[in-house]
Amino acid sequence: MNEESVSQLYLKDTAFQDLMQRRIFNVLLVASPYDAFMMEEDGRVEEQLYFEYVALNLSSPPRVTRVSRPSEALDLLAVKRFDLIIMMPGIDLSETFVGAKEIKSRYPDVPIIVLTPFSKEVSRRLAKEDLTAVDYVFSWLGNVDLLLAIIKLLEDKMNADNDINEVGVQLILLVEDSVRFYSSVLPTLYKFLLKQSLIFSTEALNEHEQMLRMRGRPKVMLARDYEEAVALYERYGKNMLGVISDVSFKREGVKDSKAGIKLAKYLRERDPYLPIIMESSEEENAPLVKEFGGAFIDKNSKKFPVDLGNTIMKDFGFGDFIIRDPETGEELLRIHDLKDLQRHIFDIPAKSLLYHASFNDISRWLYSRAMFPIAEVIKNHRFRNIEEAPAVRQLFFDLIVKYRKMKNRGVVAVFRKDRFDHYSNFARIGQGSLGGKGRGLAFIDSIIKKNPICDNYDGVTLTIPRTVVICTDIFDEFMETNNLYPVALSDIPDEKILKYFLQARLPERLIEDFFALFEVVDKPLAIRSSSLLEDSHYQPFAGIYSTYMIPHVDDRYEMLAMLGDAIKSVYASVFYADSKAYMTATSNVIDQEKMAVIIQEVVGKQVGDYYFPSFSGVGRSLNYYPINDEIPEDGVTEVAVGLGKYIVDGGLSLRFSPRHADKVLQTSTLDLALRDTQTKFYALDMKRGVEADFKVDDGFNIAKPRIQDVAQTGALRYMVSTYDFRDQVIRDSDFGEGRRVVTFANILQHKVFPLAEIVDFMLTKGQEEMGRPVEIEFAGVLDVDARGKGSLYWLQIRPIVERKDIVDESILGLPDEKVLLRSNTALGHGNIDNVDTVVYVRPENFSSSNNSLIAREIEKINRNFTERNEGYVLIGPGRWGSSDTALGIPVKWPHISSARLIVESSLKNYRIEPSQGTHFFQNLTSFGVGYFTIDPSSNDGIYDVDFLNGCDAVYESDFIRIVKFPAPLTIGINGRKGSGVVVKPEVNTSI
Template identity: 50%
Template sequence: MNETIEGYMPDGGRLPYRFMKYRIHKILLVCCSYDGYILEEDGHIESQINQEYIDLNLSNPPSFTRVSSTAEALEALAGDDSFDFILTMYNVGEPDVFAFARIVKERHRNIPVALLTSFSKDIYRRIEEQDRSGLDYIFCWHGNTELIIAIIKLVEDKMNAAEDIGEGGVQAILLVEDSIRFYSTYLPELYKLILLQNTEFLKDAFNEQQQILRKRARPKILLARCYEEAAELYERYKKNLLGVISDVGFVLHRDDPPESEKLDAGIDLCRRIREDNPLMPVLLQSSQTAFGEQAAALGAGFVAKNSKTLLSQLHDFIDREFAFGDFVFEDPETGAEIGRARDLTQMQEMIATIPDGAFEYHTSQNHLSKWLYSRGLFPLAASIRRYNKSHFATVAEHRRVLVNLISDYRRLLGQGVVARFDPATYSDAVAFARIGEGSLGGKARGLAFMNSMLIKHRQYDMHEGVRIMIPRSVVIATEYFDEFIRLNGLKYIISQEFSDEEILSEFVSSYVPPRLQQELKAYIRTVRTPLAVRSSSKLEDSHYQPFAGIYSTYMIPYTDNEDQMLRLLLRAVKSVYASVYFAASRAYIQSSQNLISEEKMAVIIQEVCGTEQDGLFFPTCSGVARSINYYPIGDERPEDGVCNVAMGLGKLVVDGGRTLRFSPRYPQKVLQTSTPELALRDTQNEVLALSLRPEEFRTSIDDAVNLRRLSLQQIAPLRNARFVCSVWDRENERISDSPFDRGRKVITFNNILKYNTFPLAEIVSDILRMGAEEMRCPVEVEFAVNMDVAPGQQRIFNLLQIRPIIDNQDNRPIDWSAEDPARALVYGEQALGIGRMTDIADIVYVKSGAFDSLSTERIADELLALNTRMRDESRSYVLVGPGRWGSSDPFLGVPVKWTHISEAKVIVECGLERFEVEPSQGTHFFQNVTSLGVGYLTINPFRGEGIFREELLDARTAVYEGTFLRQVRFGRPLWVCVDGRSNRGMIREADGDGA
């Protein structure tokens, strides 16, 4: 059974319904000077009502306009038609209140009119003798401002009932009472209870918008003053009633005189409700206690109207029967309390642990759904009510479904909002929270944007059995970075030259502000998984300078020891702070023409997607997808996008390791697995996983210090391997996708991409399309997938990051028909770049004869020294070399960072016959290179794909010649053009006129 939440609560972002559409904003108060004085001077009615609204967490208190007579009131109404409600006292001149009310109804049919009068038998006798047809309500005034608030709420409830209850699912309480004195006493108490209940469950809301919607979704009170009206309201709203509170004796029809009252009309009403719905709570009240026995026989509650404890009995009944207050779990045999739930988190915990008998009792009586309905959690309540005992073979299955529904709903409410971190109310259902003030940083802004985007586009449960969401994230805003730097006097590091190790040591030995420590301590109490501690600087992932992967991301294991976990987390946060000032960061900031002093760091703390096995933690797969594919193959088009995916942690993908590349449009056409030879040679050969041993996380400038690299032999017995691996059938020389075959594992993703065991291609396509639409430019996203879940649990697609892909191609197109590749020093048709470059006279290239895949780290060291010299001379250059530039795997290419290549303006990946590698698109390195307008070419001359005339360069005198690198300088700037629009690039000597 695939249990899902029916519809969506408005605070989940899906339901466009707007509660409480009609509100009372402006009240015309008609009273003589004496009454006005009592109300305004002695009672301070307006300020008291304002204060009551604040105390009850209500917004927009109404304003009052006071006039001293009905004549003045009619004048005011003639000149101003914006009044929503008229409240009049009894003694207000001519015309009298009854004639005044009738005139108002003739002229302003939709304005409710209520009479407020003090209690006396003489006044009540006179009221009974009058034509009261113009009055909507009459109330008994005791000088109590709570009654005014109750009147306003009652009138608003009546105005909104049909829509809010009928369309929005709001619950209601039916009050049946014809005694003005009694309903004037009851209403303030009922509303106080409802509004206090409402304030209590606002704690489950994650931001202001959710709180406002929860307030407006509170239960309504419907007042009936005769049998006919009560029966009508019951029939209309019975599916949404929490319960009924009724007098025993009252009149049958609206205009019947009081003396025609039927003494047991309430008993008749109760009997009618019981026949229709035996579970509906009914509370009868009467001054004649003899009716208590009849009430008990009908299973209804009873209170005596003349009881000194009337209001406390009313409170107790409502709390218990209308599901207000805490939910109390009882033993059905003894009635003893076995537990209680104050909120959804506790409800989820209790349902998972109470004895079977108590579970069956409360579910069969619809107690759970009623408690949820009373809190405005309509879709969850409806879903739980829909599943009764008959739907399940066992109690355990029924229990599991309800726990999953509540867990899923809590997570849903936490999606799409940015919550302020509050240690008192924070829970594992909050998807995104911020600690402190200041900026969230670029990466966190992207996360917050994705969080809202997923809800807006209804992605959360778009696919059966899959949840699409961001991992639970907390952001430490830049305020704390500033405070950390200031408290520890670290500003001097900006102007000094320190090694990365020295900077890191200085930061890690500094202390974190105590307030932040306390908040992080509260946060880790909700954590049960390893954490990724990521940078989110002000400059990171902005539209024109992505800074992708420039700063560090540290992963820390989960440990039960709270103090140890806090120490690990604080060390990781300080290490991320330190990475702002590392050499690679400085080089990138300088090349992007920013100032290191302007950079500020926020930190994202995220749950790591995945599961544990054998002391290791990793997801089923991770990947990077781009909405534009600069290197389409076969039927692919650039706009179809491209995705690189790998088993295990995504650092392998973003650092340029060997991954599987596919087009989300053609997931079954994967070049790397198109033949057994390619699959064996070109697919992923190692998997990254996080070690769960806390002692392996040491202070290091290498943020992968506690990651393990697993070989294909080591991953073979792991659970996740069955989702992504095929087997090499040596005997038949074929790749087998059967889970039962044994042999060498090959990471093909065939089960996912060919047989669609997980809708990866579809989800990636949807996310890329949404991101591009919302950002108005091509986007790149990082994601992780966990398929290793218990039976009945949802598989997870976690969206980790989104950033814009920079497209600066606004210069004139090149007429390539006028260019002859025969003149080229370098030429290729897999190119990405922004057109002509006019100030490059140097080419630096790796000597193919000296190249050795075992020497790539030494090549990087040699390039660092050369690049530093070029920077000192303010010269840029073309860089040519084999394999993937920027790869973290030295066997795939030269593992350079920004400091190594910051002066290169064109980078050429030149495959050799013995060293052929896929383009590095999808890596952080590639993203930063292209965002800065650096030209990028991928060529494989030995296959006839592009040209590199190394022999012509070898024939020229070298400016520099080292063990692996050679630098050639030309007398005047080269003709350089890398045109991403046509995917062509060429470097040649310039003609005499520079063309």
Template identity: 60%
Template sequence: FGDFIFRDPKTKAEIMRIHSLKELQDNIFKIPDDSMLYHISRNHMSRWLSARAIFPVSEYLKKITWDRLKDITAHREIIFDAIVQYRHMKNLGVVAVFDRMKFDAYSHFARIGEGSLGGKGRGLAFLDNIIKTHPDFNTFAGTSVQIPKTVVLCTDVFDQFMEQNNLYQIALSDASDDEILRHFLHAQLPDSLIADFFTFFEAVKCPIAIRSSSLLEDAHYQPFAGIYSTYMIPYLEDKYAMLEMLACAIKGVYASVYYKDSKAYMTATSNVIDQEKMAVILQEVVGKQYDGRYYPNISGVLRSLNYYPIGDERAEDGIASLALGLGKYIVDGGQTLRVSPYHPNQILQTSELDTALRETQTRFYALDTRHVGNDFKVDDGFNILNLKVKEAEHDNSLNYIASTYDPYDQVIRDGIYDGGRKVITFASVLQHGVFPLPQLLQLSMKYGAESMRRPVEIEFACNINSDRKGALYLLQIRPIVDSKQMLDEDVAAVPDADCILRSHNSLGHGVTEDVTDIVYVKTDDRFTASDNPMIAREIEKINKTYLDSGTNYVLVGPGRWGSSDSWLGIPVKWPHISAARVIVEVALKNYRVDPSQGTHFFQNLTSFGVGYFTIDENRGEGFFCKSELDAMPSVMETEHVRVVRFARPLKIMMDGKRQEGAVLRP
């Protein structure tokens, strides 16, 4: 059926030759008017498309004749829009093989290689399909819902890279993380990828996130959330410099499979490291470019099951954690705003003035777009800026998401006003309907949970423009796995006298009867939050002894476990506490931090059926018999931590729907 040849109507000389639909889309505005008129008045365009079996566009254009329209510019626009819509429709829910002749700004999702997409890659394909099969996502004016432009390097690319560079020996050795990374950075990726990467740069024209998508990640029963690295690189006009950064980032993600923490995690989950295979996701970073930094207005994590319902919320109404800037801030346990999409007017954190001022987000993360080069570190956050919210004010990125504290009237006013501290409340979005985020999150939760047939966790990001138009990007979906154990007894009916500790704000579900040890932080008069980093190191060592012996323990300590801010709690990472069966946060009289949620190991807690209890004796919310443990002999003791052992196993009971939890004496 050949190419479409545009000719000069007078001389019949060839002006332009079109090979494909994408070429027609790219060149439709470059064809001279007289040639354009010659072809459309004879319906050539419709015929050519029909010959190529592109029937929907052909039929549509057939009806728009020159006699009816008589406007060349309008014709060009109609043809262009029809092609864009057709290509959009063709991409729906399909994981196409990456083709540099076809991938452009209108493509969404493609794969390079023949292997597996990995856990996150599958999740993205799944999200893409959910959005495309439910048109009510895009019924809100001025709002679009989509996944970011994504290319997945399948697992066979990883296999080829490991074998051609002989990396297994160093990878599986006891070498340090830095040494493993150095070897991987010196290795070579296949040259055949270069042209594909250049096409991807051209299509996204923005920073790129390089994320791990391993076979085990987001598996339905053992999600490996946050174990491997995610790097981000800025967009550069110099595509060779950008290529060098991208190659380093991909190799850095590959290397992270073999870091010390990953190996420890593998052991904890009874998986074998040399069976792990890594796909890598290249994804446009959602956000906007400001002066030397790049970030979105809103990032969030949405869960379709809320283990901390307040007021008239129900567990199944779900919960979202929202923050300004990159989502890494939420994952690292930063201060976020918690809101149920079905109750956007009911937000505990902004209900009282002093709470709102104390618990608002004060810092945010952004990509440093000036940090260029191949100095990649084991820490994947090496080029992420940790900024004060004040900086976002200079960027004018707080429109619709901040309120202003008026110190004279002692009130917080929704919106941005001169003077006064800015408080991140998302009030215009949640309460004033500037952007339909609550409704879109309700749809995401509903369709996500229906499609996976189980509760889900979804990561997302939003850009909202000054004209109130915006886009919601769904970044990842994974199941929340509830423990399979049945709970027959009523936890609330167990007498206090039988319990060592009790919480009315617990998360987790099931019964455990094989734990004898309690590991707890000494919270006497000498306790100070400045010791928290040292306490984290002591607990890591204690945890290792439990991993080695294959046993578990109950972990009790003050403030937020796993917070990246060591003043809010003990900054442990999941591998440092992976043998704990129940983790308890206790509020002290002079040290009260609100319960943590949305930290990275939250997903791991639910998948391993680990309980998470919050106790605040000052408010009468549960109790912890610490004096009883103090009187017992310790089996292990450090400067800040004690370990006590009971002769017979403790009984741990958790009711996930009612948020009741207790640890009973043997």
């Protein structure tokens, strides 16, 4: 067993929701009114069953319908489906069994049970009847527990093939031919199993999981003779938890007083360690049972049910796991639960570990608790020599860790301060909503759980940070108990709102929970908003509210004060002026907004006084600015050193398509790499955070160190390269003299960390699971000492929702004569609004020798548009921004910064390979500017310059004309198809 084998455990998690799929919901009771009355004790059988189910935390108690005779049953069966028929014979036994045959012939799949009060006379009469149509006969002594046991026995049988053989649920085989005896044993057995499974289910992380876990309890099957028992063992033997057997029953059609002993020997040959409990009314059978190592119970004992329960508890792996000295039998250690086993695994003496492992005691104990994946691995692991004990202990420990991580993943646990530990992944405090980001994180966790590769993606773990969500009901309680709505909904300044919120008190009961959190998490904490409207599928609400970060300090009361202030500051941000304005703009009502708060480990490492991740990034599964051989569906990623707030605030991130990671435009030339890459980054200031008061600006404790300074510590290895000014080259190393340049070359080109592959996985799986294009956030920590491997944390997922994304396809499909511009290689996406002016270079007067003069003229024109805060369409030949004047007009970005759509158009005598906006790519993508490439002479697109020439100009020179239209132009771009149009306005003359 190696680490790779252990990681495969992810593939074997138990889908408890797929267990017990076939259930008994409707029961038909065929009994005389007197028998029915006696059975029901004045008509309460259904009510009693219901309370029995509720007491044992079982779902879906069955409905009982009563009829008096088999003929009435047939009439009812013709119009309604029943899952079980229970028949109580009256004075005429034969009527019941003849009726049963008739029913069985028409409805062979519906089980038929006969319930009868037992006496010697009834036994004698039953022996004469044809029982072929009856599945089981039970002795009715007025105990409603028997009805529960009958229903569960039949459900176990119906679900056995899937649950036992496919999933690994365990089976207890009861071999007994005495109707009276199995009628009393089965209720005892089921009551015991259901109560045990209720106890074990409390290891589940929430109530829903608890209900599902109960489906993993061991099943029970009844065999009434030797052959039936052997057949059941051959079918389900590899998952048998234990056998309870009588000694005397039929074998080969005749009563055999030692059939049980023979059965035990048959079973022992196949499984030497299978627990066998023999019950008999003959004491002389006890030594025979001892010979093969079974347990003996006297049927005549007044405390038989207690003896049976105690023996099952001891031999079948229920109760505490008692570690014994194999030589003396002395109890050395008592293990209560899985967490306890993990804590004490290294304390178990080697000889005891070997003894218990040899007899499958450990796996049996785990099986009884429905921990099938780990139980199966331990059962199949052969441990034969005491010298292997250290390795076995480590293996079992690693298995438990892996299993506990797996069970925590994909589940929103209820936060319990006594249960929250290093393997807890995602918990909630409160009963309200998780909010938008909280739901997104829970969804990510479920995606990770479904994909085992996340546990080891080429040496990198993909996970979410440890997270606790304070649900929206805590927000409601905080607002109401502190009477904050009058202040919050008023028009007072943000600073005053924050002051009121910071003076308010959070619910006292949170204190103990927060202390439990501090015990486990020893890293800085991010306190993030997770409102009901954030990350909604239908409106873009990301980034409206605050996210605060607090450093970790050892004093838990200081931590408590900082965390409390951070939570209250996030609550306050719901009611800041910007939030209210945004609410109004999106037609939402501020007092309907509810805020959950995410408390999350900050991803990163400490370097000096700074704490930051190696890198942070955002990705989109659609790229509206593909270049070279990229297509929109390849997606796009922006990544930067340090905290992700740097990207959100518009810093210089590195942009690449995860499927073309070796082609990064920003580092394709020396000039671009030195101009368009990051020189500073964001980090949490570990000192300033403790000393400073909370402010409206959530970045008050964020530092902005220089890349050059921190790179010298070695903390940015693999993310930075070094500019060698002597040789005028960039070397992909952080050694040597010279400026450090953030190129991510070692990651993207030299693959020391599979960032591009994992981002592509996240975008692809995220879009697939969400059913729409997505945007993600992530952060990573490189273990620079281990050759660049480390962890990647998936922080968020949300649908890509932009109102301007909706482009009317009918516009794009307009006939050529109605179109001013059409491009088949357009960059950008959506509608460009409020642009009514076209600035174009006059083709008839164009000569590349004048390109420098044209650039200066456009700079002046752009300055006027910028002063008026207006946009325009810019059209010209060649490559915009080329430093080579022979290839295009050498403008810089500030010279054309107010252009909302830029068009490269070839002329017949001036055909230059298009640039696709590469010179301004960073700005095009940041500001959402459209970029058209058109070559009319090759029938690649349309540029109706004659139409523009026929319009009156508001400005005209030798090189440039400006045409202004009375209404904004209709401009649409479909970024997925790369097509874009500008529609001709109705009026042909300007005003």
